[in-house]
Amino acid sequence: MSTHRIALSSAALALAGFVVAGDVAAQSAADTVAARQSQFKLLAFNIGPLVGMAQGNMPYDAAMAQAAAxxxxxxxxxxxxxxWPEGTDSMAMDGTRALPAIWDDLEDFTTKFEALRTGVAEMQTAAxxxxxxxxxxxGGVGGACTACHDAYRQPQ
Amino acid sequence: MSTHRIALSSAALALAGFVVAGDVAAQSAADTVAARQSQFKLLAFNIGPLVGMAQGNMPYDAAMAQAAAxxxxxxxxxxxxxxWPEGTDSMAMDGTRALPAIWDDLEDFTTKFEALRTGVAEMQTAAxxxxxxxxxxxGGVGGACTACHDAYRQPQ
Structure with missing residues (x-):
């Protein structure tokens, strides 16, 4: 029965395209970088309307602001x-602006990431x-972004 | 005071690069597609270790499985x-496999997205x-992926 369920799952996952993409053993450094960049893209996409409203470029919309937050x-x-595995920095591979300094001080990097979490939690209450x-x-959200980018992101 | 805080926020956001990327009025259809594809990349990246463990390609690791779930x-x-704004389907623009059928039946599309939420909630309890x-x-996660992809994603 358990085996039967696994077989079904595998078939479903094959159909979904996850047998190719889904096995972590097959996930490359490029996949990892794409995934971490995906989260930053989603952050930027959701900061977008909050900045737009703050700067008066679009009308304040409480529901949209709350959803973004x-x-x-x-x-x-x-x-x-x-x-953030070692070997996925901007010196080790193309396609990333993650500076090697991240891995020199992961504790500080983590602290700066926690500041982002604090900033967005405050935004969730406020938006x-x-x-x-x-x-x-x-300011709290932008400051957290800036602090981490200044220290750990390669300038363009 | 309020104005002062806004000025600070704008400066911080400018430093963070969000004045360019952040204004929703400036977010193009391509930005929108990139953001929605980002979430699917993150889903695939996190389904990866669960499939790997299920198929025996990597050892079961409760903490990693829970984090992924x-x-x-x-x-x-x-x-x-x-x-999912109108005009961001695979007939209207390049770079997306989102079929126009999505917008023909948004209620069914939403139902299928809700099935994903149900599937991952069950995975969160189990993983x-x-x-x-x-x-x-x-199977619940894979089935939700498959149902939506079969109906609404252009084959490669």
Whole structure:
């Protein structure tokens, strides 16, 4: 019975394309970099409307602001354990701006990532209240981004 | 005071690169497609170790399995409201396999997305227990992937 369920699962996963893409043993450094960049893309995409509202480039929309803030919290909550293996820095491979300095001080890197989590949690509380509250929380998010990028992201 | 805080936020965001990338008015259809593809990349990346363990290609690791399942729940929880605007289907633009059929029946599409949320919630309960529990929950996740891909994703 248990074997039967596995067989079904494998078939379903094959259909879903996960037998090719899904086996962690087959996940390359490029896959790992793509996954970690995906989370930053999702952060940027959801910071977008919050910045747009704060700067007056679009009308304040409480529901959209709250949804964006909730998304930021969800993305920032992702467990980072598999996303930063050694050998995936900007000196070791193409396609990443992650500086080797990250691995020289993982404790500080982790602290800066935690600051992002704090910033987006404050945004989650503020974003749906009103525009002033949203604006007040934006500095914390932006500051967390900046602090980590300044230290650990290769300039373009 | 409020204005001062806004100015600080804008400066911080400029440093973080979000003034370029962050304004939703400046977010193109390509940005939107990249963001929605990012979430699927993160889903695949986290399904990876669960499939690897289920198929015996890597040892069962309760902590890694739980982290992967938690990540799946976080990614699947993302609010989808801004990710599927009309005009971002595979007939309307390059770089996406999202079939126009999505927009012909958004209610069914939403139902299939909810099935993913149900599947990963069951995986979250199961993954850290033991390998049999993980295997038992994999069919639900894979089935949700397959159902939606079969209906709404252009074959490669």
């Amino acid at each position: 909730d998304n930021l919290v969800a993305v920032a909550s992702l467990n980072q354990a598999r996303l 749906g209240q009103d525009l002033d509250a949203l604006r007040g929380a934006l | 938690d990540n799946l729940v976080a990614v699947a929880s993302l609010n989808q409201a801004r990710l 850290g227990q033991d390998l049999d529990a993980l295997r038992g929950a994999l």
